[in-house]
Amino acid sequence: NAGVTQTPKFQVLKTGQSMTLQCAQDMNHNSMYWYRQDPGMGLRLIYYSASEGTTDKGEVPNGYNVSRLNKREFSLRLESAAPSQTSVYFCASIKGDVAKNIQYFGAGTRLSVL
Amino acid sequence: SQKIEQNSEALNIQEGKTATLTCNYTNYSPAYLQWYRQDPGRGPVFLLLIRENEKEKRKERLKVTFDTTLKQSLFHITASQPADSATYLCALDETGGFKTIFGAGTRLFVKA
Numbered sequence: 001n002a003g004v005t006q007t008p009k010f011q012v013l014k015t016g017q018s019m020t021l022q023c024a025q026d027m028n029h030n031s032m033y034w035y036r037q038d039p040g041m042g043l044r045l046i047y048y049s050a051s052e053g054t055t056d057k058g059e060v061p062n063g064y065n066v067s068r069l070n071k072r073e074f075s076l077r078l079e080s081a082a083p084s085q086t087s088v089y090f091c092a093s094i095k096g097d098v099a100k101n102i103q104y105f106g107a108g109t110r111l112s113v114l
Numbered sequence: 115s116q117k118i119e120q121n122s123e124a125l126n127i128q129e130g131k132t133a134t135l136t137c138n139y140t141n142y143s144p145a146y147l148q149w150y151r152q153d154p155g156r157g158p159v160f161l162l163l164i165r166e167n168e169k170e171k172r173k174e175r176l177k178v179t180f181d182t183t184l185k186q187s188l189f190h191i192t193a194s195q196p197a198d199s200a201t202y203l204c205a206l207d208e209t210g211g212f213k214t215i216f217g218a219g220t221r222l223f224v225k226a
Contacts, residue, residue: 103160103214
C-alpha cells in the first residue's frame with residue numbers, strides 16, 4: 001500500500017519550459033489536492049478535485065492547470081514555467097466521511113525554475 | 115482578513131520537558147482543527163484532529179486543546195524526545211468546505 005505517490009521527486013526547468021507533475025493514490029479516496037509550499041508561507045492550495053470529473057481553483061491557481069485523469073490520478077501542469085513557480089509541490093488526498101478532511105500527502109516534488 | 119498564525123520562531127527545549135506550540139486564527143469559524151508533523155524533505159503527516167465542540171484531545175504523549183472563544187489551539191508534547199524534532203503545522207476546516215487552511219508551521223528542536 002503505497003499511499004500517495006508523486007513523480008518526479010526533483011526537477012529543474014528553464015523559464016518558459018513546460019512540465020507535468022504526476023500524482024496517484026491507491027487508497028480509493030474521492031478528493032485530491034495540489035499544494036505548493038514556500039518558506040514562511042505554509043501550504044497554499046493551487047487546485048483541488050472534490051471528486052472524479054471535477055476540478056476547482058484554490059488560492060493560487062494562476063500559471064497552472066490540472067487534470068483528474070481517473071479516481072486514482074491527479075496531475076498538475078505548468079505550461080510556461082516562471083522563476084516564481086520555484087517551490088515544493090505536494091499532492092494530497094482525503095479520506096472523507098467521519099474522518100472528514102484528514103489529508104494524506106505525497107513526498108513532494110522539488111521544482112527549480114531558472 | 116482571514117489569518118492562521120503559528121510562531122515563526124523555532125522552539126528549542128530540553129529532552130524530557132513539555133513542548134507547547136500555539137495556533138491562532140482570525141475570521142474563520144472552523145468546524146475542526148488538525149495538527150500535522152513534517153520532517154525535512156517529507157510531506158506532512160496527520161497527528162490529531164479536534165472538533166469545535168471538544169475542549170481537549172489526547173493521543174499517547176500528544177495533547178491538543180481548542181478554545182473557540184480565544185480562537186486558539188495549543189499542541190503539547192509531553193516528555194519530549196530528540197525524535198520529536200520536526201515542524202508542526204496546524205490546519206483548520208470550516209463546515210461544508212473542501213479546503214483545509216494550513217498555518218506556516220513551527221519548527222521544534224528537542225536537545226538531548
